Amino acid sequence: MASKASTIIKVNLDENRVTTIPFGARVQRTDRWSYVSKIDKINTLKMLGVSFTGSPQHYTMDKIDDLWSRLKATSDVREFNFNYQEEAPQPQPKQEAPMPQNPSTPNTQPKVEGSLDAILQAVIADVIGSYVPEVNPETVGAIVNEAMTPYVDIFRNVTDQVANLNKVVSTMQPKVTRVTLTTGEVKDLEGVQHKMFPKILASINEGVNCWLVGPAGTGKSTIAEQAAEALGLPFFSENCTATMTSFELKGYKGATGNYETTKFRQAFEHGGVFVLDEIDNANPNVLGTLNNALANGVMGFPDGMIKKHPNFVAIATANTFGTGPTAQYVGRNPIDLATIDRFAQMEIDIDEDIENAMLNSIGLDVNVAAKWLEAIRVARTNVNNYGLKVIVSPRATVNGAKLIRSGAFTPWEAFEVTVLKGAKVDQVEKIRHGVNLG
Numbered sequence: 001m002a003s004k005a006s007t008i009i010k011v012n013l014d015e016n017r018v019t020t021i022p023f024g025a026r027v028q029r030t031d032r033w034s035y036v037s038k039i040d041k042i043n044t045l046k047m048l049g050v051s052f053t054g055s056p057q058h059y060t061m062d063k064i065d066d067l068w069s070r071l072k073a074t075s076d077v078r079e080f081n082f083n084y085q086e087e088a089p090q091p092q093p094k095q096e097a098p099m100p101q102n103p104s105t106p107n108t109q110p111k112v113e114g115s116l117d118a119i120l121q122a123v124i125a126d127v128i129g130s131y132v133p134e135v136n137p138e139t140v141g142a143i144v145n146e147a148m149t150p151y152v153d154i155f156r157n158v159t160d161q162v163a164n165l166n167k168v169v170s171t172m173q174p175k176v177t178r179v180t181l182t183t184g185e186v187k188d189l190e191g192v193q194h195k196m197f198p199k200i201l202a203s204i205n206e207g208v209n210c211w212l213v214g215p216a217g218t219g220k221s222t223i224a225e226q227a228a229e230a231l232g233l234p235f236f237s238e239n240c241t242a243t244m245t246s247f248e249l250k251g252y253k254g255a256t257g258n259y260e261t262t263k264f265r266q267a268f269e270h271g272g273v274f275v276l277d278e279i280d281n282a283n284p285n286v287l288g289t290l291n292n293a294l295a296n297g298v299m300g301f302p303d304g305m306i307k308k309h310p311n312f313v314a315i316a317t318a319n320t321f322g323t324g325p326t327a328q329y330v331g332r333n334p335i336d337l338a339t340i341d342r343f344a345q346m347e348i349d350i351d352e353d354i355e356n357a358m359l360n361s362i363g364l365d366v367n368v369a370a371k372w373l374e375a376i377r378v379a380r381t382n383v384n385n386y387g388l389k390v391i392v393s394p395r396a397t398v399n400g401a402k403l404i405r406s407g408a409f410t411p412w413e414a415f416e417v418t419v420l421k422g423a424k425v426d427q428v429e430k431i432r433h434g435v436n437l438g
């Protein structure tokens with residue numbers, strides 16, 4: 001600990017002594033040079049006309065003592081008296097009856113010689129007076145850095161978790177999206193919509209067919225349903241499979257000659273949003289029928305020609321752009337360019353706000369949810385960075401959260417069966433890299 005500077009009163013070179021009044025004290029004292037503190041030695045030398053290069057605080061004690069020895073060897077004057085002005089005595093107030101002391105009022109009485117404070121200060125100055133450690137800012141910086149290192153990761157972790165917590169909490173606020181339809185009607189939509197929702201809504205409103213492409217579970221089917229609801233249009237959905245036939249679109253006449261209608265026919269004739277879910281799984285024959293329907297204003301059904309309703313819009317959802325199998329989606333069919341041409345293709349990626357909202361609806365403890373979400377995001381970044389052919393879908397987020405909530409699965413067990421499922425042994429380590437689930 002550095003001591004505070006004293007007032008230098010007298011210096012005797014022959015006796016090797018310095019007389020001072022220590023800081024805060026009112027009694028003077030005389031010390032041998034070797035017991036004088038660094039700051040007082042520096043001030044003494046300065047008062048004796050010694051000049052320093054740079055900051056004298058950075059001088060070592062040996063160097064300062066060396067300057068003292070040189071001064072002693074060369075100076076003609078052997079004793080120096082500095083003109084120390086004793087504080088003029090304060091005019092004493094007239095003696096009055098003593099006021100009762102208020103214990104919370106600090107005692108502003110001047111310290112008297114020989115007071116306990118003064119004695120203690122003198123003792124402390126004696127003990128540590130000559131010890132002034134060299135302070136090198138770089139060394140101190142290095143020591144502080146080293147001491148802080150174990151805490152930096154903890155701080156970072158806590159900061160990340162708080163950020164996630166905020167995200168989760170923010171999705172607890174009910175959201176309302178306001179849309180204006182081409183009719184001028186203004187609608188308030190409840191719940192959370194994908195960030196691409198306004199564009200898709202506008203496309204449907206304009207009668208432009210949409211092809212929504214994106215990884216599994218990003219909300220493609222949900223967007224289509226929400227858009228139909230927002231526009232007040234009937235909603236129909238057909239899941240495409242390899243065994244699907246064109247009858248499932250056109251319908252057929254039964255043995256009795258009665259026409260069996262389909263969802264597609266309903267939408268085509270009376271208006272509505274018709275979703276072809278997983279179009280890249282569809283049988284090419286079905287797509288041929290669909291092309292005709294989308295290209296022309298009328299279409300032949302088993303019971304006759306039907307005019308397309310102006311409010312008929314088709315939405316295709318797919319995991320691919322229709323260009324055939326990809327690394328992640330191996331079984332997908334390439335789609336005829338004529339079919340693709342009839343749709344505006346829009347990418348639907350994971351919208352983290354929706355994922356937060358979905359997670360929030362599970363009702364997991366907020367801290368557990370934040371940790372789980374963080375694990376999912378780290379895993380997803382790993383998949384991206386390592387270029388792994390694995391999908392960490394929002395469904396994994398929701399399903400994992402449900403398993404944790406059940407109490408039958410630890411977070412790691414839930415991670416294993418929802419995120420790591422299907423991953424190869426060499427991929428598992430990469431996906432888990434940096435994931436912290438306790």
Ligand SMILES: Nc1ncnc2c1ncn2[C@@H]1O[C@H](COP(=O)(O)OP(=O)(O)OP(=O)(O)O)[C@@H](O)[C@H]1O
Nearest residue numbers: 192193194215216217218219220221222223354358
């Ligand atoms: N906006 C949303 N608000 C709340 N939940 C949503 C939202 N969007 C999607 N979900 C939920 O996310 C899950 C996946 O959504 P959806 O089935 O629409 O995705 P998808 O992209 O069609 O998936 P797939 O490619 O597997 O068909 C569903 O459980 C759905 O209820």
Ligand SMILES: [Mg+2]
Nearest residue numbers: 220221277317
């Ligand atoms: Mg879907």
